[in-house]
Amino acid sequence: MDAAEVLARLAGIAGPPGHEAPVAAAVEELWRPLATEVRRDALGNVIAVVRGEGLPLPEGGRASVMWAAHMDEIALLVAAIEDEGFLRVDAAGGADPRNLLAQEVTVHTAGGPLAGVVGTKPPHLTSAEEARQVPRLRDLFVDVGLPPEEVRRRVRVGDPITVRQSPARLQGQRMTGKSLDNRVGVTVLTLALEELARRRHAVDVYAVATVQEEVGLRGATTSAYGLHPTLAIAVDVTFGDQPGIPDGKTVEVGKGAAVAQGANVHPRVLEALREAARAEGIATQPEPIPGASGTDAWAIQIAREGIPTGLVSVPLRHMHSPAEVVDLDDVREAARLLAAMAARLDAEAVTRLVGPGWQEVRPGAAGAAQ
Template sequence: MEGKEFLVKLSNSVAISGYENNLHPILKEYFKNYVDEIKYGTLGDFIGIKKGKGGLKIMIAAHMDEVGLMVTNINERGFVEFRSIIGVDSKILPAQEVIIHGKKEVYGVVGAKPPHVLTNEELKKAIDTDDMLIDTGLKREVLMDLVSPGDLISIKRDASNLLGDFITGKALDDRAGICAMFECAKILKNTEHYADVYFVGTVMEEAGLRGARTVANIINPDIGIAIDVTSADKYAKDDIQVECGKNIKIAVGPNIHPELVEKLIKTADKNDIPFKIVAEPGRTGTDAWAIQVSGEGVATLLISIPIKYMHTSTEVINYSDVEKAGKLIASFIASLKDWGDIYA
């Protein structure tokens, strides 16, 4: 399946916040047959434009970046000290294999004190990043020639297909959203629509929604649709309302345009797309938050794909949910000619 292959390629690539340009060739390869023009934002956002018959401008956004680490020092014993760039849970780091992206790729493992030598008090607490080091096995003088402070560090992990439509890998938050845009673009290729559609892979979402804010000011869309992931770890929390492989999430709340979301819900019902309406009474923490207040204001929607084990190197999604999101957005776009279709 083309979409699943695309997601595996994206997951296996490294694009930590602020360094997303690594994904440009892959996105260009997959989107080029479904859009009329490809360009890039000042900060590195990917923008694929598909022209309609004339009408609204709709921006669809999914972020390209992933959480990651950065080298801060090589200590006197030849171990690499590091810090999280954004969003890495320190609990998952001990014993991870990593790649340091220096002058060439250097492989290492994250080491910490073994449990045998920890005090009872230390055993009760998560290990702090400051107490971890990366062991490359190289002598300090060799390592100093290859690695410098500021070099990026990624988790060494290849995506894998699980049973059914399940996939596990790193950075499925939000590469799954990029694939939902791709599924939407494939449908729109053979669908009449009036709106000009901008498929945007945004940068630095994890670092503060920066790409969405700037690229929305460039495009100045009438409607913004953010695609992100949402926690589906139902085993851990009883009130989680979405599950992988069963439904997708449609957000409602002050970040969401009320008439637009009513139209979106009707579209989902009409096309038999299973969904859950989830209240977001405050910040959504997604690109939708930044898009809404760009320019003179943008009518905004948020659609989320269920994910398990978010911000780990073994995130899990079901690809059928990616297809649901893509189909919903394509059907919604095809139903719009102008604002009259929304307020009718």
């Protein structure tokens, strides 16, 4: 599959937290030819099952690896309907008011979508002090261009609102759009499934497009509990290099996928990812994350009695804005990494990952070689 086409298709669909069904339908269509089984669970996660040749575990069952990437996007919801018909809004996820001014939006109502625009007080009427301040969400409103009585008839408090922005190619391998966080991750899983279909692998693979990550890692929590994989890799985006962010807080765009190291990452999973990258010449970059990663990996790691977890991220600029930017080569390298690691998981590798003695890895040993 073409990475740009897959990403453009997925990023062009609205999927706010709790309303991911249209994205899920597209994911199911993409994954069905690549998997043994594709289903949705009770919360709405899309789960693709790819059976391997079979690798028995000492305690019974078969060894498996879970890949997880969330498919929801940051959004707004209708908080109130004013007498004049304007909609006041609240955030569903980390919406940034600085990026919302004058944006075209869609209000998703029970009767169908309504086009609208985000407005605030005109600059001519703001005081000097107001002009120096960033507008707050409560200062913004959505205008759908209908009479007040029609607005109240068609819109309900709680209806979700998403930014209207079509994906676009920039120069070279760069692509921009809304909701690249984290349709990029779902694209990585799609390409990895395609790559895996060309390779022999012993372990079973569960690819999961998770829901409601932006409001609490909920889909990852439930799917990890239900699948109970032997190990897991979460795929998300991370901060790409751009002005205004210290170098130590970013990863270079176009230099490969970021492989996280820190408390959220099992040292043997990290080691297995880096071994796969070295063996197959896959471009990766280190990403130190000392505490919470804020990704699906954070929830998966503590599911049930604990699941050995890794985190692979695609560098992304302008996060949580309608104009996020990624490099498609990074997307492809992340997909290659997932498939390569899964194909290399044999009985010895799985025993090293989850068997006794993994705690004996010296601090820093897994990250010694890049």
